[in-house]
Amino acid sequence: MKLLEEKILKDGQVFPGNILKVDSFLNHQIDVAFLNKMGEEIKRLYADCGVNKILTIEASGIGIACITAQFFDCPVLFAKKTKTKNIASSVYKTQVMSFTHGVQYDVIVSKDFISENDTVLIIDDFLAEGNALLGLIDLCHQAGAKIAGCAIAIEKGFQNGRKKVEEKGVRVESLAIVESMADGTVIFKEQ
Amino acid sequence: MKLLEEKILKDGQVFPGNILKVDSFLNHQIDVAFLNKMGEEIKRLYADCGVNKILTIEASGIGIACITAQFFDCPVLFAKKTKTKNIASSVYKTQVMSFTHGVQYDVIVSKDFISENDTVLIIDDFLAEGNALLGLIDLCHQAGAKIAGCAIAIEKGFQNGRKKVEEKGVRVESLAIVESMADGTVIFKEQ
Numbered sequence: 001m002k003l004l005e006e007k008i009l010k011d012g013q014v015f016p017g018n019i020l021k022v023d024s025f026l027n028h029q030i031d032v033a034f035l036n037k038m039g040e041e042i043k044r045l046y047a048d049c050g051v052n053k054i055l056t057i058e059a060s061g062i063g064i065a066c067i068t069a070q071f072f073d074c075p076v077l078f079a080k081k082t083k084t085k086n087i088a089s090s091v092y093k094t095q096v097m098s099f100t101h102g103v104q105y106d107v108i109v110s111k112d113f114i115s116e117n118d119t120v121l122i123i124d125d126f127l128a129e130g131n132a133l134l135g136l137i138d139l140c141h142q143a144g145a146k147i148a149g150c151a152i153a154i155e156k157g158f159q160n161g162r163k164k165v166e167e168k169g170v171r172v173e174s175l176a177i178v179e180s181m182a183d184g185t186v187i188f189k190e191q
Numbered sequence: 192m193k194l195l196e197e198k199i200l201k202d203g204q205v206f207p208g209n210i211l212k213v214d215s216f217l218n219h220q221i222d223v224a225f226l227n228k229m230g231e232e233i234k235r236l237y238a239d240c241g242v243n244k245i246l247t248i249e250a251s252g253i254g255i256a257c258i259t260a261q262f263f264d265c266p267v268l269f270a271k272k273t274k275t276k277n278i279a280s281s282v283y284k285t286q287v288m289s290f291t292h293g294v295q296y297d298v299i300v301s302k303d304f305i306s307e308n309d310t311v312l313i314i315d316d317f318l319a320e321g322n323a324l325l326g327l328i329d330l331c332h333q334a335g336a337k338i339a340g341c342a343i344a345i346e347k348g349f350q351n352g353r354k355k356v357e358e359k360g361v362r363v364e365s366l367a368i369v370e371s372m373a374d375g376t377v378i379f380k381e382q
Contacts, residue, residue: 029304030253030267032260059249062221063267066254069223076221076254113220 001041001175004153005188007034008176014184018156026153027060027125035067038175042123042151043071045173049148051121053077053114055140057096057107057132061124064153068123077113079136081105092142096135107135109143116144127152127174130161137168149173157189192232192366195344196379198225199367205375209347217344218251218316223258229366230259233314233342236364237263240339242312244268244305246331248287248298248323252315255344259314268304270327272296283333287326298326300334307335318343318365321352328359340364348380 013021025031051072056065057079065076081096082105091108098105114120122136133150140147149171155162157177165172177189204212216222242263247256248270256267272287273296282299289296305311313327324341331338340362346353348368356363368380 023301024303025266028269028271028301030257030260030269032257032267033264035257036261059253059269059271062250062253063257063269066221066223066226066257067261069221070227070258073224075216076223078219078221078250078254080219080250110214110219112215 001038003034003037004176008154008178008186008188012186014181014186018158018181020154020156020178020181020186022154026064030063032063032067035064036070038064038153039068039071041175042068042121042173045151046072046121046148049121050119050146051148053118053120053145054123055079055109055114055120055136056123057081057136060126061132064125065123068121068151072121077109079107079109079139081107092139094135094138094142097129097131107139109139111143114140114143114145116146118143118145119148120145121148122150122170123152124150125153127155127161127165127172128159130159130164133161133165133170133172134168137165137170151175154178192229194225194228195367199345199369199377203377205372205377209349209372211345211347211369211372211377213345217255221254223254226255226258227261229255229344230262232366233259233312233364234262236342237312237339240312241310241337242339244309244311244336245314246270246300246305246311246327247314248272248327251317252323255316256314259342263312268300270298270300270330272298283330285326285329285333288320288322298330300330302334305331305334305336307337309334309336310339311336312339313341313361314343315341316344318346318352318356318363319350321350321355324352324356324361324363325359328356328361342366345369 155174
């Protein structure tokens with residue numbers, strides 16, 4: 001998505017350790033008008049896939065998930081990170097290792113809101129090592145839900161997330177794929 | 192807001208300890224179409240207040256904040272909860288005690304995204320003891336930002352949050368005010 005690549009070049013900041021900060025419009029401050037353009041593009045990519053639920057994970061996926069859900073006319077379900085030991089039996093649970101924080105979370109969704117009757121579109125802001133997506137895919141599998149695929153704002157194409165997700169047989173669409181960030185310059189993969 | 196009261200009566204669940212679960216449409220699964228109706232009502236309440244930024248706190252405020260921001264044509268800024276000890280000097284920081292989890296968080300926003308040029312509308316899903324709102328108000332004060340007021344989906348009118356926020360001179364508007372939940376029946380305050 002050309003518009004997103006331009007936005008990243010204009011407003012993103014690169015820090016050592018392959019860190020791309022887009023907190024001016026995506027994951028701290030949220031440019032809701034711009035998210036609408038991303039949502040429209042995600043709808044184009046997954047039109048006619050029968051999506052009836054969007055699944056994301058707190059916190060920074062929620063904004064783009066909610067805006068995008070308007071184009072699909074469906075609800076959002078956001079998985080919750082928890083360290084609570086006593087998880088109710090009424091939830092599906094999986095583990096996710098956070099790339100950013102180096103911590104393992106239990107991630108849960110209520111069994112009330114996802115089932116074999118759902119066709120789920122998984123949405124997140126970033127794809128790097130794929131840990132969050134693999135966790136969300138696992139939750140869908142536990143629920144017996146169909147997965148239309150994943151829609152990601154920004155993929156770090158030099159990490160292994162896409163490979164791991166595609167090995168699960170799940171489609172991945174990223175609106176922008178960063179090929180490299182060497183010496184602070186963001187290079188995108190041609191799509 | 193009559194529609195929200197009806198939705199709570201229809202889909203909310205009351206549990207011992209004055210717990211009102213609305214996770215089928217507000218803070219786990221998110222009914223985005225319904226949030227649009229809430230956003231429209233919030234716009235009506237705060238029209239002509241010069242709002243140019245919506246501030247909320249992760250995670251469950253983000254959905255309603257993003258949908259509502261569309262009616263104000265402004266960005267959302269969501270404050271982040273963190274336990275990180277080394278907070279950068281580039282953030283405003285405050286403490287918030289979580290009513291739900293009994294834990295104290297540091298809550299931060301980047302200084303890049305809030306300033307004395309902003310007129311902020313604070314949005315959250317629940318108002319009970321008011322701790323989250325007081326923290327967000329403190330962040331606005333640190334930044335020198337003006338506060339148009341707070342817009343809340345559901346207020347627990349039998350707790351002290353509103354009083355504490357209004358004592359700070361900040362306007363509070365709640366779309367539904369629960370007066371009591373005795374024996375599992377939700378009674379709303381007339382507005």
